[in-house]
Structure formats: structure tokens, C-alpha cells
Amino acid sequence: MRIVHSETTKARRARTELDGGQLVPPWECPERVDMILAGLRQAGFTEVVAPAEHGLAPVLAVHDAYYVEFLASCWDDWRALGREGEAIAWIWPTRTMPGRRIPRCVDGRLGHYALGADTAICAGTFEAAMASKDVALSALAHVLTDGGPAFGLCRPPGHHAAVDQFGGYCFFNNAAVAAQRALESGLSRVAILDVDFHHGNGTQQIFEARSDVLFVSIHGDPMTCFPYFMGHADEVGEGDGAGYTVNYPLPEGTGAEVWFHVLEAAKARIAEAGCELLIVSLGVDTFEGDPISAFRLAGDDFLEMGRRLAGAGLPTLFLMEGGYAVAEIGTNVANVLTGFEQGS
Numbered sequence: 168m169r170i171v172h173s174e175t176t177k178a179r180r181a182r183t184e185l186d187g188g189q190l191v192p193p194w195e196c197p198e199r200v201d202m203i204l205a206g207l208r209q210a211g212f213t214e215v216v217a218p219a220e221h222g223l224a225p226v227l228a229v230h231d232a233y234y235v236e237f238l239a240s241c242w243d244d245w246r247a248l249g250r251e252g253e254a255i256a257w258i259w260p261t262r263t264m265p266g267r268r269i270p271r272c273v274d275g276r277l278g279h280y281a282l283g284a285d286t287a288i289c290a291g292t293f294e295a296a297m298a299s300k301d302v303a304l305s306a307l308a309h310v311l312t313d314g315g316p317a318f319g320l321c322r323p324p325g326h327h328a329a330v331d332q333f334g335g336y337c338f339f340n341n342a343a344v345a346a347q348r349a350l351e352s353g354l355s356r357v358a359i360l361d362v363d364f365h366h367g368n369g370t371q372q373i374f375e376a377r378s379d380v381l382f383v384s385i386h387g388d389p390m391t392c393f394p395y396f397m398g399h400a401d402e403v404g405e406g407d408g409a410g411y412t413v414n415y416p417l418p419e420g421t422g423a424e425v426w427f428h429v430l431e432a433a434k435a436r437i438a439e440a441g442c443e444l445l446i447v448s449l450g451v452d453t454f455e456g457d458p459i460s461a462f463r464l465a466g467d468d469f470l471e472m473g474r475r476l477a478g479a480g481l482p483t484l485f486l487m488e489g490g491y492a493v494a495e496i497g498t499n500v501a502n503v504l505t506g507f508e509q510g511s
């Protein structure tokens with residue numbers, strides 16, 4: 168199992184997140200990276216390599232150029248207004264507005280590009296997001312050249328980032344950037360299996376009209392769970408992509424037995440689609456102790472998750488997404504990778 172990590176993923180050190188009507192320390196904190204590295208080391212994954220720099224082209228193959236430029240300039244624009252706090256959206260083009268133009272003011276541009284108010288932009292955000300997608304692309308390169316499995320310790324995560332939208336702690340969609348690069352390298356179809364507790368709305372949006380990426384997600388029912396407005400079972404893809412989006416929304420409180428039963432259905436869908444690569448959006452916020460999620464997987468269930476994912480029998484790239492029980496995140500991630508090796 169090749170492990171790819173960059174210390175620059177910790178460059179984003181946001182101080183605030185709007186949560187429950189208060190500004191609190193962000194759940195998606197840089198300490199997650201250190202805890203995952205410690206857990207991996209403890210489990211025997213001691214060979215950790217740094218990524219190569221892959222530049223902006225792979226990002227622009229997935230994301231809108233104006234959006235990327237917004238992410239690069241937002242913090243400086245915000246600070247130029249003399250603002251002391253971090254850049255947080257507070258107004259959006261709502262359902263009752265045409266919203267056809269992108270405002271020039273940074274507040275209007277934040278509202279145009281932000282999914283929600285949970286993700287502040289601060290110094291180091293763009294730099295960390297660039298490092299995170301480099302981690303994903305270098306881990307992918309290992310899988311494509313060596314066939315062996317790889318884990319990209321991506322941070323910030325990516326699966327909530329759409330073509331021109333950030334949020335849910337995500338800025339560049341690392342899994343989408345990797346899938347696009349894999350297709351450009353000659354593969355004909357890639358599966359992205361999102362096992363994070365939260366629906367990968369960004370990944371779905373990016374590929375919903377395409378049949379060369381099969382997007383499959385198992386997640387908390389959006390009727391009661393973030394991102395709330397996407398991730399229903401009747402979202403199946405559009406046009407050429409019809410049938411290549413598969414959502415399995417599950418009720419809060421779902422435990423291992425049901426979750427694994429659904430995983431087998433997801434694997435069957437992937438098998439019948441003739442995919443040549445499996446990218447796993449690995450969020451471990453399905454953990455029973457996760458502070459902002461509502462499934463009930465135990466630590467050992469992540470071993471079983473890894474074993475079952477190996478059973479898909481595909482070249483596999485794991486990319487880090489969510490997981491906010493910081494004390495246990497390292498063990499939970501290491502368990503998935505250990506289980507995968509056991510099942511291979």
C-alpha cells in the first residue's frame with residue numbers, strides 16, 4: 168500500500184466555522200493529518216512518500232477557471248477590505264433571485280461560489296488545496312504504473328466541491344481530479360465509491376452527465392443529513408450519464424449489518440459497469456463516535472470495510488475525505504487499509 172502525504176496539506180489553519188449559530192474551531196482541523204499518520208505508522212504503514220507537483224492543469228480539467236481564480240484571490244480580496252474575521256459567505260443567489268451575474272464584491276462572489284457557511288476561506292487555503300490534489304494525483308500515478316493500491320492523505324477533503332462550488336470543508340474535488348486524470352491516461356471507465364457519511368454532492372455534480380465515471384455513494388439520508396439538497400436514490404445521472412450515478416441514502420443510526428449489505432449492492436453495480444479503476448472517497452465519519460455524523464460503525468468494522476473493498480478485485484486508490492473523531496481517525500483509516508491488504 169503506497170502512502171502519499173504532504174505537510175503542506177496542513178497550511179490551511181482556519182480558526183472559525185459557523186456551527187450551531189456560533190463561530191467554533193473547525194471540525195476539519197490540521198491535526199487530523201498527524202493523527203492519521205500516527206495511526207498508519209502504528210499499523211505498520213511506515214513508507215510514506217511526498218507527492219510531485221502536478222500544477223493547475225489537472226484542476227482546470229475538472230473545475231471552472233473563474234472559480235479557481237476566485238479561490239486563489241478571495242482571501243487577499245477579503246483582507247483588502249480590512250476585515251478581521253475569516254472569509255465566510257453570508258448571502259446567496261436564493262431560489263427567488265435570477266442570480267445570472269457574478270457580483271464584483273467579494274461578499275457576492277463568496278455567495279456565488281459557496282455551498283454553505285460552514286467553510287471559511289483563510290490564509291493557506293489555496294496552498295493546502297493544491298497540495299491535497301497533488302497527493303491524490305501522485306497516489307493515482309502509483310496505482311496506474313504499479314497496479315498496487317495507494318492511499319492519498321488528502322486534506323482539505325474534496326467530495327463536496329463541485330465544478331464551481333466549495334463547501335463542506337472542500338475546495339478541489341481530489342477524487343474527480345484523479346478520475347479525470349486516469350481517463351486521460353487511457354482508461355475507459357472509472358468507479359468512484361464514496362463511503363463518507365455525507366453524500367458526495369460535488370463528485371456527483373461533476374460527472375452526472377457522463378458515463379465514463381460511475382459515481383456510487385452510501386450516505387446519510389439528505390432529508391436529515393448534510394448536504395440536505397442532493398443525494399436521493401432517484402438521482403441516477405442525466406443524458407449519457409443516466410444510470411451512472413447510484414445513491415444509497417440510509418437513515419441515521421444505520422449500523423454495520425445494513426451498511427455492509429448496501430456495500431455489496433454497490434460493489435455489484437461497480438462490477439457490472441466494467442470499471443478499470445476503483446477510487447474510494449474514504450471518509451471515516453461513518454464511525455459511531457463521529458461528532459457531526461450519525462451512522463454507527465465500530466472501529467473494527469473498518470477492517471471489514473477494507474476486506475470487502477479488496478473483494479471488488481480492482482486496482483484501488485483510496486483518497487481521504489471526512490472523519491472528525493480526531494482521536495480515533497488514525498486507527499479507523501489504518502483499519503481500512505489493513506483490512507484491504509488482508510482481503511487482497
Ligand SMILES: NCCCNCCCCCS
Nearest residue numbers: 186285335365393459489
Ligand atoms: N454541524 C456541523 C456542520 C457540518 N458541516 C458540513 C459537514 C461537512 C462534512 C464533510 S465530509
Ligand SMILES: [Zn+2]
Nearest residue numbers: 363364365489
Ligand atoms: Zn463527511
